[in-house]
Amino acid sequence: MTEPLSFEKSRPKASAPRLPDAGVTAPDPSQLLHADQLRKEAPGLPQLSEPEIMRHYSRLASMNYSISEQFYPLGSCTMKYNPVVNELAAAMPGFAGLHPYQEEDTVQGALELMWRLEQALCAVVGVEKVTLQPAAGAHGEWTALRMIKAFHHSRGDTRTEVLVPDSAHGTNPASAALSGFHVVEVKSGPDGRISLPDLESKLSGQVAALMLTNPNTLGLFEREILDIAEMVHATGAMLYYDGANLNAFMGICRPGDMGFDAVHMNLHKTFTTPHGGGGPGAGPVGVKAELVPFLPTPTVERTNGHFALDFKRPQSIGRVRSFYGNFGMLVRAYSYIVAMGGDGLTQASRDAVLSANYLRKQVEDDLEMPHEGPCMHEFVASAQNLAHQGVRALDVAKALLDRDFYAPTIYFPLVVPEAIMVEPTETESKASLDAFAGAIKEIVAQAKTSPQDLHDAPKNLPVGRLDEVAAARRINAYLQGQSDDPVLRWKPPEK
Amino acid sequence: MLEAIGVQSMDDLLIDIPKSLRIKALDLPAGLSEYETLSQISTLAARNRVFPDRLTFRGGGVYRRFIPAAVAAVTSKPEFYTAYTPYQPEASQGTLQAIFEFQTLIAELTALDVANASLYDGATAVAEAAMMAHVQTGRNEVVVAGYVHPEYVEVLRGFSEGRGIKVRRGTEPGPNTAAVIFQQPDFLGLLVDARTLTERAHAVGALAIACVDPISLAILAPPGEYGADIAVGEGQQLGLSPSYGGPHVGFISCRKELVRRLPGRLIGTAYDKQGRRGFNLALAAREQHIRREKATSNICTNHSLCALAASVYMTYMGPRGMRQVAEVSFKRAHSLAERLAAIPGWEPAFPDRQFVNEFPMRVANAPALVRRLARKGILGPLQMNRWFRELKGVVTFTCTEVNDPLALDELVEALQS
Numbered sequence: 001m002t003e004p005l006s007f008e009k010s011r012p013k014a015s016a017p018r019l020p021d022a023g024v025t026a027p028d029p030s031q032l033l034h035a036d037q038l039r040k041e042a043p044g045l046p047q048l049s050e051p052e053i054m055r056h057y058s059r060l061a062s063m064n065y066s067i068s069e070q071f072y073p074l075g076s077c078t079m080k081y082n083p084v085v086n087e088l089a090a091a092m093p094g095f096a097g098l099h100p101y102q103e104e105d106t107v108q109g110a111l112e113l114m115w116r117l118e119q120a121l122c123a124v125v126g127v128e129k130v131t132l133q134p135a136a137g138a139h140g141e142w143t144a145l146r147m148i149k150a151f152h153h154s155r156g157d158t159r160t161e162v163l164v165p166d167s168a169h170g171t172n173p174a175s176a177a178l179s180g181f182h183v184v185e186v187k188s189g190p191d192g193r194i195s196l197p198d199l200e201s202k203l204s205g206q207v208a209a210l211m212l213t214n215p216n217t218l219g220l221f222e223r224e225i226l227d228i229a230e231m232v233h234a235t236g237a238m239l240y241y242d243g244a245n246l247n248a249f250m251g252i253c254r255p256g257d258m259g260f261d262a263v264h265m266n267l268h269k270t271f272t273t274p275h276g277g278g279g280p281g282a283g284p285v286g287v288k289a290e291l292v293p294f295l296p297t298p299t300v301e302r303t304n305g306h307f308a309l310d311f312k313r314p315q316s317i318g319r320v321r322s323f324y325g326n327f328g329m330l331v332r333a334y335s336y337i338v339a340m341g342g343d344g345l346t347q348a349s350r351d352a353v354l355s356a357n358y359l360r361k362q363v364e365d366d367l368e369m370p371h372e373g374p375c376m377h378e379f380v381a382s383a384q385n386l387a388h389q390g391v392r393a394l395d396v397a398k399a400l401l402d403r404d405f406y407a408p409t410i411y412f413p414l415v416v417p418e419a420i421m422v423e424p425t426e427t428e429s430k431a432s433l434d435a436f437a438g439a440i441k442e443i444v445a446q447a448k449t450s451p452q453d454l455h456d457a458p459k460n461l462p463v464g465r466l467d468e469v470a471a472a473r474r475i476n477a478y479l480q481g482q483s484d485d486p487v488l489r490w491k492p493p494e495k
Numbered sequence: 496m497l498e499a500i501g502v503q504s505m506d507d508l509l510i511d512i513p514k515s516l517r518i519k520a521l522d523l524p525a526g527l528s529e530y531e532t533l534s535q536i537s538t539l540a541a542r543n544r545v546f547p548d549r550l551t552f553r554g555g556g557v558y559r560r561f562i563p564a565a566v567a568a569v570t571s572k573p574e575f576y577t578a579y580t581p582y583q584p585e586a587s588q589g590t591l592q593a594i595f596e597f598q599t600l601i602a603e604l605t606a607l608d609v610a611n612a613s614l615y616d617g618a619t620a621v622a623e624a625a626m627m628a629h630v631q632t633g634r635n636e637v638v639v640a641g642y643v644h645p646e647y648v649e650v651l652r653g654f655s656e657g658r659g660i661k662v663r664r665g666t667e668p669g670p671n672t673a674a675v676i677f678q679q680p681d682f683l684g685l686l687v688d689a690r691t692l693t694e695r696a697h698a699v700g701a702l703a704i705a706c707v708d709p710i711s712l713a714i715l716a717p718p719g720e721y722g723a724d725i726a727v728g729e730g731q732q733l734g735l736s737p738s739y740g741g742p743h744v745g746f747i748s749c750r751k752e753l754v755r756r757l758p759g760r761l762i763g764t765a766y767d768k769q770g771r772r773g774f775n776l777a778l779a780a781r782e783q784h785i786r787r788e789k790a791t792s793n794i795c796t797n798h799s800l801c802a803l804a805a806s807v808y809m810t811y812m813g814p815r816g817m818r819q820v821a822e823v824s825f826k827r828a829h830s831l832a833e834r835l836a837a838i839p840g841w842e843p844a845f846p847d848r849q850f851v852n853e854f855p856m857r858v859a860n861a862p863a864l865v866r867r868l869a870r871k872g873i874l875g876p877l878q879m880n881r882w883f884r885e886l887k888g889v890v891t892f893t894c895t896e897v898n899d900p901l902a903l904d905e906l907v908e909a910l911q912s
Contacts (some may be wrong), residue, residue: 002588002771002772002773003592005592005596006596006806006810007596010647010853010908011636016812016813016814016815016819017563017811017812017816019561019816019819019896020561020823020824020896020899021823022823022827022830023827023899023900024824024826024827024830024900026823026825026827026829026830026833027826027829028826029714029821029822029825032829032849033686033714033715033849035841036690036716036850037686037715037716038711038714038715038716039712039715039716039717040716040720041721042713042814042815042818043603043604043606043713043717043815043817044602044603044814045600045604045809045810045812045813045814045815046810046813047813047814047815048810048813050563050565053565053567053807053810053811054565054569056805057569057572057593058809059573059589060588060589060590060592060593061569061572061574061575061589062574062577062589063587063589063693064575064586064587064588064589064590065577065578065583065586065587065862066573066575066576066577066578067573067577067578068573068574068577069573069574069660070586073496074579074582074814077579077580079579080498081628082576085533086766087528087533087535087571087576088765089532090601090738092536092537092540093540093545094537094539094541094542094543094545095540095543095737095738095739096738097545097546097548098545098734098737098738098739099542099546099551099553099556099557099559099735099737099739100556100739100740100875101542101555101877102544102546102553102874103869106543106544106869107739108542109539109540109543110539110739111536112539112542113536113539113905117829120523120905123522123523124523125523134621135615135741135742135798135871136615136794136795136796136797137618137796138783138793138794138795138796139615139793139794141861142793146653146656146657148643149657155691158729169784170782170783170784170785170786170787170790170795171783171784171793171795173788174783174787174788174792175793176788177788177790177793178626178654178657178658178792179657179791179792180656180657180658180659181650181667183787183788188785193664193798201752203677211813220511221511221735223511223513224517225513226513226515234853241522244695246704248519249512250511251520251521252509252512252517252518253512253516253517254518255514255650257516257518257699258516264847267798268796274576274577274641274800275576275577275578275579275580276575276576276578276797276798276799276800276801276803277575277576277578277579277581277587277589277593277799277800277803278579278580278581278590278612278615278760278796278797278798278800279580279589279613279667279742279796279797279798279799279800280741280742280744280796280797280798280799280800280801281796282742296598297610300870307507317653317782318649318650318652318653319618319646319649319650319653320649320650320653321615321616321618321619321650321741322556322616322617322618322644322646322650322740322741323557323581323616323646323739323740323741324731324739324740324741325740325741326741326742327738327740327741327742328736328738328739328741328742329741331536333538334536335532335533337523337538338525338526338527338532338536339521339526339527339528339532340526341524341526341527342520342521342522342523342524342525342526343520343525343526344525344526345520345521345523346520346521350505353505353508353509354497354500354505354508355496356500357500357508358496358499358500359607361499361501362499363679367764368910374500374502374507374508374509374510374511378509380507386723397583398583398886400853401583401585401586402694403879406579406583406586407583407586409582414785418575419900428496431820433826434839438731458585458586459782461585461586461588462585462588462770462771462773463584463588463765463767463771463772463773464585464768464771465585465767465768465769466585466765466766466773466775467765467766467767467768468765468775470765470766471763471764471765471766471775471777472777472778473895474763474764475763475777475778478751479751479752479754479755483911486608486609486751487763487764487777488609488754488761488762488763488777488778489595489598489602489609489610490595490596490599491600
């Protein structure tokens with residue numbers, strides 16, 4: 001089943017929604033504004049009745065897999081259940097109805113919530129202070145790198161390089177480059193962990209920071225993290241923590257204690273704010289004392305029980321987005337932390353590790369496990385063993401979709417060929433882990449008997465595999481003026 | 496489960512973590528029941544003061560508007576809000592098609608060729624557009640013309656610093672100018688001469704970047720009509736609550752020639768073997784997960800669900816609804832401006848300039864006035880000297896379709912008493 005676009009369903013005769021009349025005597029725009037300032041042609045928005053609109057979106061909703069219906073073992077993305085109570089909290093008129101430029105004495109509750117969230121995040125990751133402003137993880141990375149740059153500059157030190165492991169998320173090198181750094185890659189060793197000799201060879205007085213996630217993207221804890229921190233700090237560089245994998249050890253250990261100087265957190269991963277089909281998220285950054293002066297403005301401060309926004313921070317890097325961050329997401333994350341408490345968060349991480357190791361064990365005879373366990377909250381398998389049947393990680397992913405599972409992350413990290421990265425999270429039952437393992441076994445058996453069926457998957461979804469190569473060709477043709485089909489938007493058919 | 500794994504205890508699974516790093520417990524209170532959680536959070540919510548929509552006359556980038564019930568009914572569908580970024584297109588057609596529709600809606604509204612899947616907010620949208628211009632022209636300066644939202648400019652400065660780009664205020668671009676950036680209407684609500692600024696940018700080979708108010712585009716000439724190369728803006732007014740400043744949604748659209756420089760996600764059509772049309776991530780080779788340090792932007796998670804809200808809003812309104820909302824706001828604002836100008840001691844701050852639904856007035860003792868209104872339950876105007884020293888005594892009022900005629904009477908009465 002596919003659904004036509006709203007534009008294709010548009011009926012010019014559909015009645016416009018009933019809206020208030022002006023109710024005042026005043027001139028029309030056309031009487032006051034010059035013809036040059038006025039829009040000549042109305043925008044081509046669709047015209048539909050409310051029932052048509054609601055049905056349209058209900059049909060679209062039914063074409064999505066989501067946490068609410070499927071197991072979503074998407075490695076690195078921590079797709080855990082999003083408690084519905086968080087939605088109630090964020091929708092309270094006392095939060096949703098606040099204008100960002102209200103006077104401070106009218107938003108004490110909002111500021112207190114931000115302050116308390118900050119305190120809680122500091123406790124979880126072991127840092128001095130947190131900014132809640134960044135809108136997403138990548139935004140947090142970039143914010144932290146700018147603080148690190150400002151810190152070095154304040155000491156008359158113009159370092160130009162940022163080290164990034166070859167197993168890192170793509171956002172790491174992208175954020176470093178956008179902050180004006182030259183990116184230098186550090187290799188992983190055969191055990192999947194960062195290679196200390198390679199790190200040693202790349203460290204110098206030019207290095208501003210090493211960006212690291214721990215556990216790394218292979219789900220392995222960097223055992224030598226304390227040595228790594230010492231080596232990095234010895235050269236005057238800073239250690240940056242990519243918080244994508246924070247769900248592995250809340251209440252077990254803390255990045256701050258490992259020697260990380262700046263830490264970003266994805267509230268839409270670890271702290272259950274819903275992912276929304278690609279955001280909005282929130283990517284707060286926590287820092288140790290040395291970086292505190294450089295935090296974005298404003299910060300939230302408490303003096304004598306009164307909460308205030310502090311804009312007077314002379315060494316600050318300035319703001320990184322408008323207003324104070326994705327406040328609605330902060331409310332949701334705070335609600336989660338209050339409900340879970342220190343004990344609940346610790347249990348969540350322990351269960352996440354348990355689930356990942358259990359699932360890893362269940363499929364270790366079916367797929368290759370390039371690295372030795374135990375793993376932390378996720379593991380990376382490889383479909384390399386199916387290669388001689390002509391079956392690839394992509395085929396496994398698509399066959400899982402047909403079995404009503406969302407697919408794991410595939411072809412990442414880049415250091416594992418045919419990678420299948422599985423993160424079950426703590427909110428899945430043993431039964432759903434077993435069902436997933438059963439599906440993997442079925443697919444691997446099918447790879448041996450009828451690989452062609454796997455190439456044809458998925459068959460049970462609104463569309464089959466889409467031809468990306470042809471789509472890219474059509475876009476090229478449009479961009480080069482050889483075709484009128486814009487591909488990236490709808491256009492009315494030529495009359 | 497431990498037995499199945501083949502270990503004795505949880506600690507066996509955590510063996511790679513150095514002993515010295517292990518902590519006993521988190522320094523946080525114990526967990527609470529759902530009832531207790533909500534009651535604690537309600538207490539915080541109750542410490543905020545929420546002004547009624549109709550008595551809110553403050554804007555400055557975030558506005559009170561009527562939000563059709565359809566918006567929340569759609570965005571609260573868990574199939575939308577609990578889905579991930581659509582990396583598996585066959586299982587994400589709902590999100591992909593909705594965002595494709597969003598791209599088309601924004602392209603239509605701004606009269607430009609292609610829009611992306613969304614950005615964080617208006618501020619980062621301005622900054623990303625400036626980066627596009629820098630890469631496209633190879634030049635190292637952007638010119639900010641007039642009263643562009645001060646927070647947008649601050650964010651732009653931060654982005655520019657990393658790329659070694661200079662941000663200059665003025666209206667005269669030079670040979671090293673990558674782009675002229677202006678806001679229409681500007682931060683004070685006033686219309687700028689978008690055509691002339693665009694022509695000036697083009698005359699020196701720079702791009703013109705228009706930061707626009709999406710509702711105003713139902714009335715005002717859209718960027719594509721006067722030749723701007725990139726349009727950006729804040730989409731909060733398209734169905735999103737103020738929520739103390741976020742999450743909202745940034746949008747960006749551009750001419751065809753610039754499409755490869757666009758930051759973030761783009762959705763396009765694609766076909767399966769049976770010839771069925773579907774939707775998929777397109778031109779992904781611009782993005783960080785493929786291109787890493789050479790990507791056009793580092794953005795990954797964007798504001799998909801907010802873009803969905805904006806799509807539902809625009810689809811609900813249609814061209815006539817959008818125009819009605821914009822016109823009602825225009826008329827009420829002009830009626831209010833006239834009544835305020837009649838108050839002794841009050842005058843329009845820029846009497847020769849046109850506006851849509853936000854306008855600056857010069858008043859005596861603005862802080863006292865705002866306090867007095869607050870006592871009467873009215874969220875009064877925004878004081879401009881917070882950002883611009885030269886605008887001491889200037890405040891901006893906003894009127895939309897939620898400020899009914901009686902609310903205008905109440906405001907004027909409160910000011911005269």
